[in-house]
Amino acid sequence: MSGAGDTASMAMAALPVFRQNQILTILKERGQATVIELVEHFRVSRDTIRRDLDLLEQRGLLIRTHGGAVHNDQLVRVDSTxxxxxxxxxxxxxxxxxxxxxxxxxxxxxxxxxxxxxxxxxxxxxxxxxxxxxxxxxxxxxxxxxxxxxxxxxxxxxxxxxxxxxxxxxxxxxxxxxxxxxxxxxxxxxxxxxxxxxxxxxxxxxxxxxxxxxxxxxxxxxxxxxxxxxxxxxxxxxxxxxxxxxxxxxxxxxxxxxxxxxxxxxxx
Incomplete structure (x- = not known):
């Protein structure tokens, strides 16, 4: 039977996944967000947000930009004729x-x-x-x-x-x-x-x-x-x-x- 310590550990482990999913939701709604905006929203360090963004980019879920990120669906890659x-x-x-x-x-x-x-x-x-x-x-x-x-x-x-x-x-x-x-x-x-x-x-x-x-x-x-x-x-x-x-x-x-x-x- 798991104790309170185990439950807390599981919650701590789930937090990055929850935060990363929320980052994707924010990018989907706004089109883009800066590191500073995400730091203020989640009340975590810049390094934490940067690691989240790097991980999500590696998974192909967003595109990193200078100082932030944009959602894949919102990025205009090639100008049309x-x-x-x-x-x-x-x-x-x-x-x-x-x-x-x-x-x-x-x-x-x-x-x-x-x-x-x-x-x-x-x-x-x-x-x-x-x-x-x-x-x-x-x-x-x-x-x-x-x-x-x-x-x-x-x-x-x-x-x-x-x-x-x-x-x-x-x-x-x-x-x-x-x-x-x-x-x-x-x-x-x-x-x-x-x-x-x-x-x-x-x-x-x-x-x-x-x-x-x-x-x-x-x-x-x-x-x-x-x-x-x-x-x-x-x-x-x-x-x-x-x-x-x-x-x-x-x-x-x-x-x-x-x-x-x-x-x-x-x-x-």
Whole structure:
């Protein structure tokens, strides 16, 4: 017959398994978590959490990141081709494009990055006039109503056929004379940690666009929520407005509110 000491020992032995299962539950709900967050949640040491994360990664249940981890299901590994993205969430992107276009005023200089949602924004600019458009998105010029624009400037660089964008070998933000009133950017993924994209070069280019604009509008449908892509663009304090088609998860909404980001939700 087992005594109280044996029962306590069994409970102690089960604790790591229970904690690791709870870590997976947290990652599934939030998409990702930092070591510090998990330390505070479980009231254990950083070394303990790191060992848990290492073990779970070895079992293929999560992916370690700098300072934390993401759940396997939430990791965006490879950016999809633009043609495929153009066919996904078409109605949501149209509504997002129309809502974002209402935030633009006549005479602005806009800078837009690659992606299907920014093309939807450009297509919805029919009521605007005298816009100057700067972009690396080669699908965007034919999508933009002629009456809306004064001029369209294409950023040079290497052509990427998978995304139909140009990526410059030298950051354009440092070039004298380039500035914009508004950056309208699409991203691959959004989580409580901020914005990310599938390719490092596109993330760097998008970050530079944000740097040279007075305000930044991020356009993204709900499928991007609670996901983390390979390359980080920045935290929410770098953007001004998020235009989307559904309310974001509570954890993300709290971070958006704390960063002072205005939320525009254009539901169906």
């Amino acid at each position: 633009l043609i495929r993205r153009m066919d996904e969430h078409v109605d949501a992107k149209r509504r997002i494009g129309e809502a974002a276009a209402q935030l633009i005023t006549d005479g602005e200089t806009l800078i837009l990055n690659g992606g299907s949602t920014t093309c939807a924004v450009a297509a919805a600019l029919g009521e605007r006039r005298n816009l100057t458009v700067i972009t690396n998105n080669l699908r965007l010029p034919p999508a933009t109503p002629e009456a809306a624009v004064r001029s369209i400037h294409i950023l040079g660089g290497t052509y990427w056929d998978v995304s139909q964008v140009t990526i410059g070998t030298v950051g354009f933000a440092s070039v004298a004379g380039i500035s914009a009133d508004t950056a309208v950017v699409g991203v691959t993924a959004i989580s409580a940690a901020g914005l990310s994209m599938g390719r490092l070069e596109e993330a760097t280019e998008t970050s530079s666009m944000i740097d040279i604009a007075r305000r930044t509008i991020v356009v993204a449908d709900h499928s991007k929520f609670n996901r983390t892509a390979f390359a980080r663009v920045g935290a929410f304090d770098r953007i001004d407005i998020l235009v989307t088609d559904a309310p974001p998860p509570d954890a993300m909404r709290q971070v958006l509110d704390a960063a002072g980001v205005a939320l525009v939700v254009c539901g169906g």
